[in-house]
Amino acid sequence: MVDVVTEPLSGVSAERLALREELRREVAGLCRRFPDEYWRELDRERGYPEAFVRAMTEAGFLAALIPEEHGGLGLGVTEAAIILETVNRSGGNAGACHAQMYVMGTLLRHGSDAQKQQWLPQIASGEIRLQAFGVTEPNSGSDTTRLRTTAVRQGDNYVVSGQKVFISRVEHSDLMLLLARTTPLDQVERRSHGLSVFLVDLRDAPQEHLTVQPLDMMINHHTTAVFFDGLKVPAANLIGEEGRGFRYILDGMNAERILIAAECVGDGDWFIERATRYASERAIFDRPIGQNQGVQFPIARAHVNVRAADLMRERAAALFDTGQPCGAEANMAKLLAADASWEAANVALQTHGGYGFATEYDIERKFRETRLYQVAPISTNLILSYVAEHVLGMPRSY
Numbered sequence: 001m002v003d004v005v006t007e008p009l010s011g012v013s014a015e016r017l018a019l020r021e022e023l024r025r026e027v028a029g030l031c032r033r034f035p036d037e038y039w040r041e042l043d044r045e046r047g048y049p050e051a052f053v054r055a056m057t058e059a060g061f062l063a064a065l066i067p068e069e070h071g072g073l074g075l076g077v078t079e080a081a082i083i084l085e086t087v088n089r090s091g092g093n094a095g096a097c098h099a100q101m102y103v104m105g106t107l108l109r110h111g112s113d114a115q116k117q118q119w120l121p122q123i124a125s126g127e128i129r130l131q132a133f134g135v136t137e138p139n140s141g142s143d144t145t146r147l148r149t150t151a152v153r154q155g156d157n158y159v160v161s162g163q164k165v166f167i168s169r170v171e172h173s174d175l176m177l178l179l180a181r182t183t184p185l186d187q188v189e190r191r192s193h194g195l196s197v198f199l200v201d202l203r204d205a206p207q208e209h210l211t212v213q214p215l216d217m218m219i220n221h222h223t224t225a226v227f228f229d230g231l232k233v234p235a236a237n238l239i240g241e242e243g244r245g246f247r248y249i250l251d252g253m254n255a256e257r258i259l260i261a262a263e264c265v266g267d268g269d270w271f272i273e274r275a276t277r278y279a280s281e282r283a284i285f286d287r288p289i290g291q292n293q294g295v296q297f298p299i300a301r302a303h304v305n306v307r308a309a310d311l312m313r314e315r316a317a318a319l320f321d322t323g324q325p326c327g328a329e330a331n332m333a334k335l336l337a338a339d340a341s342w343e344a345a346n347v348a349l350q351t352h353g354g355y356g357f358a359t360e361y362d363i364e365r366k367f368r369e370t371r372l373y374q375v376a377p378i379s380t381n382l383i384l385s386y387v388a389e390h391v392l393g394m395p396r397s398y
């Protein structure tokens with residue numbers, strides 16, 4: 001059974017703390033250039049926040065986790081999480097660009113020196129975008145190891161065939177990190193073996209071999225179905241060893257969980273602030289609605305839960321950044337934060353009464369957006385099953 005570490009965090013220098021504060025200020029300053037109206041309009045038009053992503057890239061924020069030697073900021077997950085949290089805290093949506101942070105980790109940890117030298121500086125400078133992550137398939141869903149997309153070695157290439165679904169930002173990315181099966185399921189010892197990770201260059205992919213079909217979704221997330229029909233991917237774009245791809249993807253999961261938890265915390269704080277402000281200003285029955293405990297208690301409770309989730313997020317990030325095991329904390333942080341942001345969203349909507357449904361208040365937009373975290377990138381049930389099996393030692397359920 002894995003113990004949850006409970007001693008206080010230590011060893012964070014005053015300089016590091018100051019840097020984090022400065023980061024918060026800088027990101028918040030950038031986000032002020034992209035107010036509610038900007039996001040509302042994009043939501044209405046289903047547009048991609050091109051100007052925002054460019055500004056984030058130019059400021060270097062999306063390269064937070066790329067080492068300085070490759071042109072990035074060389075920061076930790078704690079700082080990367082602060083960046084994403086601040087975007088969502090400002091009313092924006094980091095989902096437009098967050099994948100670059102956690103997808104890039106696979107290349108960083110498992111790519112060859114040549115691959116890192118080829119791609120990382122260009123990603124850091126914004127010359128190319130690595131925003132697409134192709135894992136989910138219609139027939140396997142959460143059961144990743146049963147995915148059916150194949151990559152078959154032919155000379156200097158792998159030939160990829162299959163279908164992915166709900167793959168975000170493909171149309172706004174130059175590269176996709178793809179998980180495909182290189183050894184058939186019936187020829188591997190374990191289902192998690194025989195999967196490999198590739199960097200697919202979407203720029204030069206011929207249309208007859210790669211089709212991208214936008215999906216109409218509840219939120220503005222630029223999500224697509226992707227069809228591979230004999231697409232040639234150079235063998236030089238295989239990341240790490242053939243057949244070990246599932247392990248590589250798992251390695252990136254903790255960072256992903258922490259970063260997503262941070263976005264949830266940002267959302268949660270945004271909802272609480274809006275609900276508090278509205279409850280204090282809106283007067284009905286000759287007094288602010290927030291004077292009624294029936295209105296203020298749910299807001300206070302949601303705030304408490306966001307703060308608790310934030311602590312778990314901080315702990316998970318601190319463990320991650322000091323190279324300690326953090327699977328339990330990262331997963332718990334994601335679960336707590338997703339629940340807390342959803343609770344805060346519900347409370348904010350309720351507090352706003354009918355106005356919560358009016359697009360001009362932005363509550364309904366953020367309400368839809370934060371609901372996603374219960375399902376993607378990993379569903380709440382799958383986190384509970386991780387905790388039950390890997391933290392509490394109960395029998396594997398699937």
Ligand SMILES: Cc1cc2nc3c(=O)[nH]c(=O)nc-3n(C[C@H](O)[C@H](O)[C@H](O)COP(=O)(O)OP(=O)(O)OC[C@H]3O[C@@H](n4cnc5c(N)ncnc54)[C@H](O)[C@@H]3O)c2cc1C
Pocket residue numbers: 132133134135136137140141142143165166167168169217221223372375376377378379380381382385397398
């Ligand atoms: C807007 C959006 C963007 C996305 N972007 C990406 C992306 O960029 N790249 C990518 O690869 N994927 C992406 N996804 C896919 C996302 O990761 C999956 O939707 C998610 O992992 C769940 O898979 P599924 O939808 O197939 O659900 P399923 O696996 O079919 O699960 C359906 C429900 O059943 C539950 N369930 C399934 N099995 C079990 C079990 N054994 N025990 C308990 N409960 C279970 C799940 O928790 C879930 O609630 C995105 C999804 C959305 C909605």
